[in-house]
Amino acid sequence: MVSFLNDVIVDLQKKNADFSQLTFVLPSKRAGVFLKNQISNHLNKTIFAPKIxxxxxxxxxxxxxxxxxxxxxxxxxxxxxxxxTPKDQIEPFDTFSKWAQMLLQDFNEIDRYLVSPNHIFDYLNAIKEIEHQHWSLEENQTPYVKNYLSFWNRLKLFYTEFSNQLIKNKKGYQGLVYKEAIENLEQFIDTQDNETYVFIGFNALNKAEEIIIQELLQQNIASIYWDIDASFVKDQIHDAGLFIRAHKSQWHYFNNEDFNWLSNYYNSEKKINCIGAPKNIGQIKYVGELLSDLKQQNATLENTAIVLGDESLLIPLLNSIPKNIGPINITMGLPLSSIPMASLFESLFRLHKSSTTKFYHKDVITILSNQFIKPLFNTENDNISDYINSEIQQNNISYLTIDHLKTLAGTKSEIIKLLFETWQNNSKIALEQCAKLILELKNVLDQNKQNNLLALEYLYRFNVVFNELNTLNNTYSYINNISVLFGLYKEILKNETLDFKGEPLKGLQIMGMLESRVLDFETVILTSVNEGILPAGKSNSSFIPFDVKLENSMPTYKEKDAVYTYHFYRLLQRAKDIHIIYNTEPDVLNGGEKSRFITQLEIDKTHNIKHNLVSPKVPITECNLIEISKSSEIIDELKRYSKSGFSPSALTNYIRNPLAFYYEKILGIKQYEDVEESVALNTLGTIIHNTLEDFYKPIEGQILTLEIISEMVSKIDDTVSHHFKTEYKQGDITKGKNLIIYKIAKHYILNFLKLESKDIKEGNTIKILAIETKNEVPIDIDGLEFPIILTGKVDRVDIYNGITRIIDYKSGRVEQNKVEIVNWEDISSDYDKYSKSFQILMYAYMMYKQKKIVLPVEAGIISFKKLSSGFIKFGKKASKGTRTKDNIITEETLIAFEIELKKLISEICDPNINFIEKDV
Structure with a gap:
């Protein structure tokens, strides 16, 4: 492949150009490296390098x-x-900055295209007055209307004063610099003696650039080389040649001079593959596979470029490149906002944006768990940040004060002060605290410098950012709160990058679309070729309406699309192996359907395009349930657990899923405990149980009376509050959902006591026998030679009109069919239907074996979500579908249950039966 830059150098050599006297002007700095390399390759003598x-x-x-x-x-x-601006209309800086960015861009466009500011601002003002004519003619205009119309009146004044102030300070935005360059052009030309300017690879030029280049050409102190294929210039409707066709026809210089040049590379044979891949990550993973294939064909991947249509995919791309690719050069920098340290400072800003004295626990944990902050809390034996996080979770602390955090931190309280002491909504304090934090981080990272080089580089770049913020804060008085400072921080961070070191001319090249200008590669991999990305599509971030831009020859989205069209086709001109990748499943934020560029390639039919759709390989794998064989160690652990006691909940947990029983009871793995921001159902249940225990435990052996119940009712508030503090620890129940749950707990208990009162008033007698009585019962099982203990607490045992009842409280809803059984074999196999029957029968069995009750008895559940059902009794049905059932638990009932119970425990302890995960 012969590159465009190579052609330029060869042509200049033919013209006997003195390279030492040349100044090359390129669209970007990046191309200068490649140009310098081409010059050194072609010249066989030592010269002073030309300016680039x-x-x-x-x-x-x-x-x-x-x-x-x-x-x-x-x-x-x-x-x-x-x-x-009148004082009563002045907006704070953070509000001003939101619209000022757009207005600055308009100022820039006006000057770059040399539009008369007086004309365009008067025009805009007139348009606004016509649009809101009924406003402008009203005699009694509201302050809002006056402010709105006066804003448009002041735009011309803003522009003039702003331009004058910048020129006075010898500074300018791009458009103003271009405008001043036009003013100085004649003087500049007069000072040129032997120097010649060579403009290379330009396409879309603003009005100022056009005038400057044309004038230099007319004065014979410049030449220009266009990088365009003849087919795009000849095709009068092809957007790739839109600008260069205009230059060729409108510039007087080309009436007498040759047009350098129109090439004919585009029509040469090319291998173009168009690949659709699902989602952004699918595209990038495919690029990784493609590079592996290309590596086998070309050991060095010379003249290969990956051009990212969406530059935010750089990090996923770097993680997807195969290890054996060799040298890589990355033209674009890594945005500072993408590196891990950015999240630390963002978390701090968000924490301190409000001058609150209490910090939300998740914000605290986010900061204390940050990979850069944790080392600050290291001690000889442990890490204090881990201890603080554990205390927050175990004590349900939703909000913390700095004093509380200092107490928890102990010897590391100074670090807590540095992180959490209020910034008082003061930018100076904020910057001082951030500077101190950066210094602390540096001291820790320096202790193991060799392993922390990358982290130190991150830290250095953030130090630069905060130094810049500090300079701005000292220079201007507008950064008057944390919100403004945070906005500036994000704005600066957006433009700061961490540059990569690489071999600019070796191996694989990774770049964005604009960095590819003037450069040519044999193999091009182009990603994210979707509408909304390539091209970017319509965007209207401007105060200047579309029709006004058209009238004043300012660029609109149509011209911007033509720029992307040129870049796209220019990449294809000299390339031989082209891979165009697009997202088949775009969403709103990541562009639309496949790009019109792909459709245009298909319609042109200049090249044969191969289309492929790729998707991740999804192997068909059987869902194998986990199976754990019972080793000697597991059997030993089972023996230990059997001696401590099988509870009804443990046995029903095994019925639900044997693997869950293994994890919890054998391995001792507990569920992760997070802060209970809202009271959990199990916590609510515990509070209700404990409250009723406090009420009923003192009257064991007594007959329940209305006076006793009345005394219980009077204690509801204090007792429920006490147990909320005990179980929910430092969690807040004074507002929100927790307050509702607190009220529900009291409501449940009050309704339960009303139910008890109703029973007594109806003439029923209730004698409390036992409350929260603990049972421990040995059981002999054939084949098991080690002791087996059954254990469990029964919520309540009473005598109701002479019938003994075993009662289990449930804070949730329980239906009658959940405490009924037909076939005894089902009770140890179907958790959903029979777990509650299993529990209450096991309570009855244990109490019978301990001779705490005399058969027959009744057993059942009181559901606090269904108190209207009262005592929901266990029942044994003769057959499925029958309505009649036996609610009395006799010795025969417990013998039948015992058979199933022993069978279940035998299965658990049998070394030949594995713990097998249930497919639930």
Whole structure:
């Protein structure tokens, strides 16, 4: 492949150009490296290197102004805004900055295209008055109407004063620099002696650039080389040639001079593959596979480029590149906002945006768990941040004060102070605290410097960012709160990058679309070729309406689309192996359907395009349930557990899923405990149980009376509050959902006591026998030679009109059919239907074996979500579908249950029966 830059150098050699006297002007700095390499390859003698400038650098030399960055421009503009806006209409800086960015872009476009500011601003003002004519003619205009119309009146004044102020300070935005360059052009030409300017690879030029280049051409101190294929220029409707066709026909210079040049590379044979891949990550993973294939064909991947249509995919791409690819050069920098340290400072800003004295626990944990913060809390034996996080979770602390955090931190309280002490909504304090934090982080990272080089580089870049913020804060008085500072921080971070080191001319090249200008590659991999990305499509972030832009020859989205069209086709011109990848499943934020560029390639039929759709390989795998064989260690653990006691909940947990029983009871794995922001159902159940235990335990052996119940009712508030504090610890129940749950707990208990009162008033006698009585019963099972203990607490045992009842409280809803059984074999196999029957029968069995009750008895459930059903009795049905059932538990009932119970425990302890996961 012969590159465009190679053709330019060869042509200049034919013309016997003195390279030492040339100044090359390129669309971007990036192309300068490749140009310098081409010059060194073609010249066989030592010379002084020619100057190589980007177009922005060249224009800057013509004007006496320096480019100001976006943040600096905002502050200077705000100074003008304050001086020329009535005090009652002045907006704070953070509000101003939101619309000022757009207005600055309009100022830039006006100057770049040399539009008369007086004309366009008067025109805009007239349009607004016509649009809102009924406003402008009203005699009694509201303050809002007056402010709105006066804003448009002041735009011309803003522009003039802002431009004058920048010129006075020898600074400017791009358009102003270009405008000043035009003013100085004649003087610049007069000072040129032997120097010649060579403009290379330009396409879309603004009005200022056109005038400057044309004037230099007319004065014979410049030449220009266009990089365009003849087929795009000849085709009068092809957008790739839109601008160059206009230059060729409208520039007087080309009436007498040759047009350098129209190439014919595009029609040469090319291998074009168009690949659709699902989602962004699907595209990038396919690129990784493609690189592996290309590596086998070309050991060095020379003349290969990956051009990212969506530059945010750089990190996923780097993680998808095969390890054996060799040298890689990345033209674009890694945005600072993408690196891990950015999340730390963002978390701090969000925490301190409000001057609250209490911090939400998740915000605290996010900061304390940050990978850069945790080392600050290291001690000889442990890490204090882990201890604080554990205390927050175990004590259900939703909100914390700095004093509480200091107490928890102990010897590391100074670090807590550094992180959480209020910034008082003061930007100076905020920057001081961030600077101190950066210093602390540096001291820790320096202790193991060799392993923390990358983290130290991150830290250095953030130190630069905060130094810049500090300079702005000291220079201007507008950063008057944390919200403004945070907005500036994000704005600066957006433009800061961490640059990669690589071999610019070796191996695989990774770049964005704009970095590809002037450069040519044999193999091109182009990603994210979707509408909304390539091309970017319509965007209207401007105060200047579309029709006004058309009238004043300013660019619209149509011209911007033509720019992307040129870049796309220019990449294809000299390439031989092209891979165009698009997202088959785009969403609203990531572009639309496949790009019109792909459709245009298909319609042109210049090249044979192969289409493929790719998707991740999804192997068909059987869903194998986990199976754990019972080793000698597991059997030993089972023996230990059997001695401590099988509870009804443990046995029903085994019925539900044997693997869950294994994890919890054998391995001792507990569920992760997070902060209970809202009271959990099991916590609510515990509180209800404990409250009723407090009420009924003192009257064991007594007959329940209305007086006793009345005394219980009077204690509801205090007792429920006490148990909420005990179980929910430091969780807040004074507001929100928790307050509702607190009220529900009291409501449940009050309704239960009303139910008891109703029973007594109806003449029923209730004698309390036992409350929360603990049972431990040995059981002999054939084949098991080690002791087996059954254990469990029964919520309540009473005598109701002479019948003994075993009662289990449930805070949830329980239906009658959940405590009925037909076939005894089902009780140890179907958790959903029979777990509650299993529990109450096991309670009855244990109490019978301990001779605490005399058969027959009744057993059942009181459901607090269904108190209207009263005591829901266990029942044994003769057959499925029958309505009649036996609610009395006799010795025969317990013998039948015992058979199933022993069978279940035998299965658990049998070394030949594995723990097998249930497919639930």
């Amino acid at each position: 400038l980007s177009i922005e650098e060249f224009i800057e030399t013509l004007s006496d102004l320096k480019y100001a960055n976006n943040t600096e421009l905002l502050f200077e503009f705000y100074k003008v805004y304050l001086s020329h």
